[in-house]
Amino acid sequence: MMIRRMFDFPDVSLRRQMEDFDRLRRQLDVLNGRFMGSGDLQRTGVFPLINLSENKDAYFVRAELPGVKANELDIQATGNSMSISGERHIPEENGSAKYHRREREAGKFSRMISLSNEIDPEHVEAKMENGILTITLPKAEKAKPRQVTVK
Amino acid sequence: MAESKEIKAKDKKEIATPGEQIKPGPIFAPEVDIFENEHEIVMLADLPGVKTSDLNIDLRDDTLTIMGDVNAAKPQNEDDIVVEYEVGHYLRQFTLSEVIDQSRIEAKLEDGVLRLTLPKVEKATPRKITVNA
Numbered sequence: 630m631m632i633r634r635m636f637d638f639p640d641v642s643l644r645r646q647m648e649d650f651d652r653l654r655r656q657l658d659v660l661n662g663r664f665m666g667s668g669d670l671q672r673t674g675v676f677p678l679i680n681l682s683e684n685k686d687a688y689f690v691r692a693e694l695p696g697v698k699a700n701e702l703d704i705q706a707t708g709n710s711m712s713i714s715g716e717r718h719i720p721e722e723n724g725s726a727k728y729h730r731r732e733r734e735a736g737k738f739s740r741m742i743s744l745s746n747e748i749d750p751e752h753v754e755a756k757m758e759n760g761i762l763t764i765t766l767p768k769a770e771k772a773k774p775r776q777v778t779v780k
Numbered sequence: 781m782a783e784s785k786e787i788k789a790k791d792k793k794e795i796a797t798p799g800e801q802i803k804p805g806p807i808f809a810p811e812v813d814i815f816e817n818e819h820e821i822v823m824l825a826d827l828p829g830v831k832t833s834d835l836n837i838d839l840r841d842d843t844l845t846i847m848g849d850v851n852a853a854k855p856q857n858e859d860d861i862v863v864e865y866e867v868g869h870y871l872r873q874f875t876l877s878e879v880i881d882q883s884r885i886e887a888k889l890e891d892g893v894l895r896l897t898l899p900k901v902e903k904a905t906p907r908k909i910t911v912n913a
Contacts, residue, residue, distance in 0.1 A: 675789055676787040676790075677787075677789070678789050678865040679862065680865060680867075681860075681861040681862040682858040682859060682860050684857050684858050688861075689858060693829065693865060693892070695826040695827065695828040695892030696892065696893040697891065716784060717787060719824075722822070725817045725818065726816070726822070727815060728813070728814070729814040732811035732813065733812070733813050733824060734788070734811075736785045737784055737785070737786050737787065738786060757891070759829055759830060759831055759891070760826070760828035760829065760892015761828050761892065
């Protein structure tokens with residue numbers, strides 16, 4: 630995402646090409662196993678970790694948020710960015726409980742995600758299922774790729 | 781609870797299994813909370829993406845195994861832009877030191893969190909034996 634922003638050319642066709650180039654390079658980096666230092670994942674270190682994908686109509690943001698209820702989440706979308714914030718609660722067990730392990734974390738979180746194209750904020754949909762949040766962000770009409778027929 | 785802190789992003793902990801897996805994909809150790817009181821041991825495990833039907837809990841002798849399969853949620857026609865976390869199966873094993881009442885084990889999976897209650901076997905209630913003179 631960082632790299633993409635650096636190459637954020639105003640020229641749309643050029644940007645499209647840069648995206649393709651980015652994708653190719655990312656795949657090469659994955660093969661080399663040296664993306665952002667170690668492993669093949671891109672790390673920003675902000676909770677929740679997200680996976681972002683797209684098809685020609687929409688962007689999809691996914692995040693793993695086990696134990697977070699839909700009403701504990703606040704999702705906002707604007708022209709080309711969105712934010713996820715909320716709080717994860719882990720209810721206290723009654724006093725006599727003696728803990729052996731405490732690996733699960735509770736607390737607040739907040740994350741901004743900027744997208745390279747305009748979206749339609751009116752039709753953003755979010756769904757929580759088995760602890761996985763899926764947000765569908767439809768691309769704005771003008772940002773969708775258009776099939777051009779050759780005469 | 782007082783002012784709550786911010787959650788830090790953590791990578792999932794990938795584990796190596798002794799045998800080779802038939803299903804492809806990485807295997808992660810889920811994060812757990814374990815506590816006990818005088819009657820039971822309770823385990824909470826974060827298993828995002830695991831459905832009830834894909835969760836396997838097995839208690840054999842004193843080994844407890846939690847296994848969760850995640851079927852990739854991403855449809856084929858999407859292109860990745862940013863990949864920060866990997867999707868994979870979950871596996872974690874524990875050796876229990878207490879004797880568990882197997883017939884009363886309870887498991888509940890809700891919003892990607894498993895709550896497993898392992899009741900301890902009730903100790904025989906001490907019986908006072910009066911010695912008659």
